[in-house]
Structure formats: C-alpha cells, structure tokens
Amino acid sequence: MPGSPARGYGCQTFPGKDRVPHAAPASPAMAHDLARRDVIDVSGLISVDTVWDADTVRVVGDVTVTDGAILTIVPGVRVEFQDYYALYVAGSIVAVGTPADRILFTTHDPQDFAVDQSHTGCWNGIRFESTPATNAPSHLGYCIVEYSKATGGGGGLYPYGGGAVSAVDFSKLTIENCIFRSNVADYGGALFFYRNANPRIAGNLIVDNHALQNASAIYCAYSHPQIANNTIVGNPIHNEENPYIDSCAVLNFISKPVFTNNIIRDNNPDVVYMHTQLWHNKDYYTHHNNIEGYESIGGNIDADPRFADPDNGDYDLSFRSPCIDAGDNAAAPADGFDLDGRLRVARLVVDMGAYEVPFGDLNCDGRVDFGDINPFVLLLSDPGAWQAAYPGCELLYGDISGDQVLDFGDINPFVALLVGW
Numbered sequence: 001m002p003g004s005p006a007r008g009y010g011c012q013t014f015p016g017k018d019r020v021p022h023a024a025p026a027s028p029a030m031a032h033d034l035a036r037r038d039v040i041d042v043s044g045l046i047s048v049d050t051v052w053d054a055d056t057v058r059v060v061g062d063v064t065v066t067d068g069a070i071l072t073i074v075p076g077v078r079v080e081f082q083d084y085y086a087l088y089v090a091g092s093i094v095a096v097g098t099p100a101d102r103i104l105f106t107t108h109d110p111q112d113f114a115v116d117q118s119h120t121g122c123w124n125g126i127r128f129e130s131t132p133a134t135n136a137p138s139h140l141g142y143c144i145v146e147y148s149k150a151t152g153g154g155g156g157l158y159p160y161g162g163g164a165v166s167a168v169d170f171s172k173l174t175i176e177n178c179i180f181r182s183n184v185a186d187y188g189g190a191l192f193f194y195r196n197a198n199p200r201i202a203g204n205l206i207v208d209n210h211a212l213q214n215a216s217a218i219y220c221a222y223s224h225p226q227i228a229n230n231t232i233v234g235n236p237i238h239n240e241e242n243p244y245i246d247s248c249a250v251l252n253f254i255s256k257p258v259f260t261n262n263i264i265r266d267n268n269p270d271v272v273y274m275h276t277q278l279w280h281n282k283d284y285y286t287h288h289n290n291i292e293g294y295e296s297i298g299g300n301i302d303a304d305p306r307f308a309d310p311d312n313g314d315y316d317l318s319f320r321s322p323c324i325d326a327g328d329n330a331a332a333p334a335d336g337f338d339l340d341g342r343l344r345v346a347r348l349v350v351d352m353g354a355y356e357v358p359f360g361d362l363n364c365d366g367r368v369d370f371g372d373i374n375p376f377v378l379l380l381s382d383p384g385a386w387q388a389a390y391p392g393c394e395l396l397y398g399d400i401s402g403d404q405v406l407d408f409g410d411i412n413p414f415v416a417l418l419v420g421w
Contacts, residue, residue, distance in 0.1 A: 038054065038056065039054060039055065039056045039058060040052070041058045042060070042063055043062065043063060044062075044063065046063065046065045046066060046071055049071075049072075050065075050070075052071065052072070052074065052079070053074045053077065054077060055076075057073075057078070057080065058080050059079065059080065059082060060082050062085045062124075063086075063088065064088040065089045065091040065092065065093060067091055067131075069092070070092040070094065071094070071095075072093075073094070075096070075097040075098045075101035075142070077103050077104075078103075078104045078106065079103065079104065079105045080106055080107070080108050081108060081124075081148075084119040084120075084122060084123060084149075085123055086124035086125055086126070086154075086156065087105075087125070087126045088129065088156070089127065089128050089131055090132070090135075092135045092136040092137065092138045095139070095143055096141035097141065097143060098142055099142060099177075099339075099340055099341030099366070102142045102143060103144070104143070104146075105126070105145045106144075107121055107122050107147040107148075109121045110147050113147045113182065115184055115212075115238065116151075116184075116212075117149075117186075117212065119151070122148055122149040123149075124148065124149065124150065125149075125150055125183075126166075127156045127162070127166045128165075128168065128170040129166070129168045130157075130168060131172075136172075137172040137174065138173045138174070139173075139175075139176075140175045141175075142178065143179070144179045145180050146164075146179075146180075146183065148183045148184075149183065150162050150166065150185040150186065160185065160187055160213075161185055161186065161187045161188050162187075162190075162219070163184050163185035163190055163209055164183040164191065164209070165191050165192070166191075167191075167192070167194070168194045169195045170199075171196065173199035173200070174200045175199060176204065177202075177337070177339045177354075178205075179207075180205070180206045180207070181206075181208050182208055182209070184209070184210045184212065185211060186212045186213045187211060187213050187214055187219045187251070188211070188217075188219030188251075189209030189211045189217055189235055190206050190217050191206075191219070193220045193221070194220075194221050194222065195223065197225065198224045198225050198226075201225055201226065201228070202229055203229045203354050204231075204339070204354060205230070205231050205315060205339055206218075206231070207231070207233055207315070208235065210235065210236055210237075210238060211235070211236075211237045213242065214246075214248065214251055215248060215249070216237045217250055217264075217267060218232075219251050220250065220252050220255045220257050221251075221255055223257070224255065224256050226257070226258045227257050227260070227262060228258075228259075228260045228261050228331040229260075229261040229262065229327065229333055229338075229344075229353060230263070230264075231353040231355070232249060232263065233264075233315065234310075236267070236268055237249075237267070237269040238269075238270050239270055239271050239273075243269075243273055245273070245274070248275065248278060249264060249267030249277045249278070250264065250277065250278050251279045251280070252279060252282075256282045256285050257281065257285065258285045259285060259286045259291075260286075260328050260331035261288050261289065261327035261332070261353070262289045262290070263290045263305050263353040263354075264291045265277065265292040277291050277292050283297065287328060288326065288328040289352065290326070299328065301323075305317065305353065306320050306321040307321075315353070315355060316355045317351060317353065317355060317357050319357065319394060323351055324357055325348070325351065325402060326349070326351065326352050327350040327351055329349060331350075339354040342355075342356050342361065342367075343356065343360070346359040346360055346361075346368065346417070347360075347402055347413070348402070359399065359400055359417075360398075360400055360414060362390070362397055363375045363390055364390055364392060364393040364397075368417055369418070375390060376398060379395070380407075380408065383406070398410055400413035400414045400417055401413045
C-alpha cells in the first residue's frame, strides 16, 4: 500500500519470470488477459468470457456474469469474498477443480462467522436467478463452498433462501462432487431451488449447514431436481422461535425431486415437534437411499451408515456399512468418480452416498488400473507383506467378488474390473 514502510526498503528487487507487475486492481472482464498472479481483485460486471486464474481472487464487490458471458475458474483458485457480496450468474459459470486441487469459495473473515442473521464474516452465495437457458450449461465440480449466508436483508429475488447456492427458474446447472459446509439461510441452509429449477445435484457432501427457519440442507419448491449419491448429514434447524412447525432437512413443496443413492440422516432441529428428514417427497421418485425414519420401500434402507470417522469429518464408508453395493447404477454420477476422485461402481453395484469404497485400488493411488496388478498378486500371496508395502490400505479392498473372503475367487472379478464391467 502507498506509505508502507516496506516500500523501497529492500536491497534489490527481483521481478519474477513472466509475472505481471502489480498495478491497479483488474476488472473481471480483464482477467482473461492476465498471467497467473498471486492475487487479483474483482467486482462488477463480467460481460466477456473470462478466466479467473490466480492463487486468490478477492471479491471486493458484487460480481455479475452477464447474459452470454462465461466465467471459468481454474482448479486450485481461492475465491475470497471481502464482505457480504454475491456472485450472480446471468450467463454461465464453469468452476471445476480436481480432487487434489479443489476450488474454494470462502469469506475473508471466517473468525467472525456466526450462525445468526448478521452479515459479518460471510458472503452472499452463488445465485442463478432466471438465467436464460440459451446460455451454455453451468457446472460446479470439486468445489468447497463455505461461510455463506442468505438471511433477511440480503440480495437477490429470494434473499432468505440458499446459503450457498440459489437457483430460480433455471435448470442448466450441475453441482457434483462438491463440499458444502458452514453455510446459513433462513430456508435451505446449503441449496435453494425455486420455480422450475431442475439441476442435477450429485456426489456432494452437505454437512454442518444451518437453517434459521427450515430445510437445513435443501429447499425445493415447484421444481424437479435430480439428487443422487449425496451424503447429507449433520445439518441442524434452529427453530426455537417457531418450534411448532414441521421441520426437515430437505423440504419439497409442490415438487418432485428424484432422490437416489443418497445418505440423509441426523439433520435435526433444536426443538423436536413434527420432524422428518424429507418433507413431502414422492415415494415414486425416492429409491435406494439410506434415510433416517423413512419406510424401507423401493430399495431404501434405514440403518446406521457406519461412517469411518464422522466425529473427525471422515464420511467414508467403513467395510461394515450397509450402504456398500446398495445403490442404483443408473443414477451414479456421470463422471464416474466419487468425491475423493475414486472410481464409481467399484464392484457390480454403486455405493450410497458421496464416497465409494475403493475395491480394486490395491496400491491406494485413487485409481483402479494396471498398476494394481502387482499389488493384487502380492495381496493374495502374502497379505502381511502387502499391508507393509501399502499402509493405510484395507485388506478387503481386494474383495472384488463381495463375498467377504479374500481368495482366488476374486481374480476373475478383478480382471473384469480392469477391463470394464
């Protein structure tokens, strides 16, 4: 900053190779012309196709992607909102990270974040409001979205809905393999879909989001989204002021979301009156889920999912989980990978929830490929040596046949797994 005692104080300046020198903050429309920088500041209208490619993109005012423009955010970018600003998308956004290089949407002041209606320590979400369908599809993948709020006095058509993402009268949206955590809204702690909003929501972890009124995870009205292979757990409803209403994690008002392969449990209100995990869902569109308190029909179950270590944020399935091989392959995420980048449908049937147990990944590199052949042979011949060579892997990763026994009966299924079922 001008006047800093650090200016001109060093012995010599060494400009980085191919680096753009720091100058005035760049407008979003100019960002596509920038080489990668440590930090760029953005606000205002994005009216041409733009790429955010920086270590940190500081949002210093509301940003609107205008009709016809595409905002692309590259893997590993930290999008840091400096105050209660929103990202409005009237065009398209493509923010697709990788399992090892996720895109982070967060606040500048997480230490000031609180579960209340205040607008300090938070931002105002990603908002699709009557986005024209003539635009290219929008896609959020391998993102983390945290510390966002939609409470009274915010921006947008429905300022009280969708702590992290709001979609109104818009369907060309895919949200897959993302993590939504520590977001707050009056309705729809993480997601809000209203009036013909029919996106695809697949493979996400939705945890520790909060509703101040109702629908701690997802609010859905007059819409028909596809909701598959998500883990939706631990999203509370703070209903002390209105305790005598039906509370829920996912609210469906004159809607018919398709729920398949999800785990929906332990999303509880502060005051229990008439509480369910799903409110007014349609049985016809609800299959192969693990839902607390839901009748076991249509392949649905109601059982402890046996997460690996939920107290420490690990929602992988343990090997005793009833969610293993309990889903419907037809609804498995289209990209074929889970939230950790592991192969989906590791055996014959997809697992429920956001994480797939990595059967066949015998060198624990996140893939099932020909690099697993030698570890598989070692596992069959000398399990002790295999465990020493690949610490952290589990013996039952080699139980490809699913008979709970590790033996030569797993060879043919393993070969089939390598060449494709």
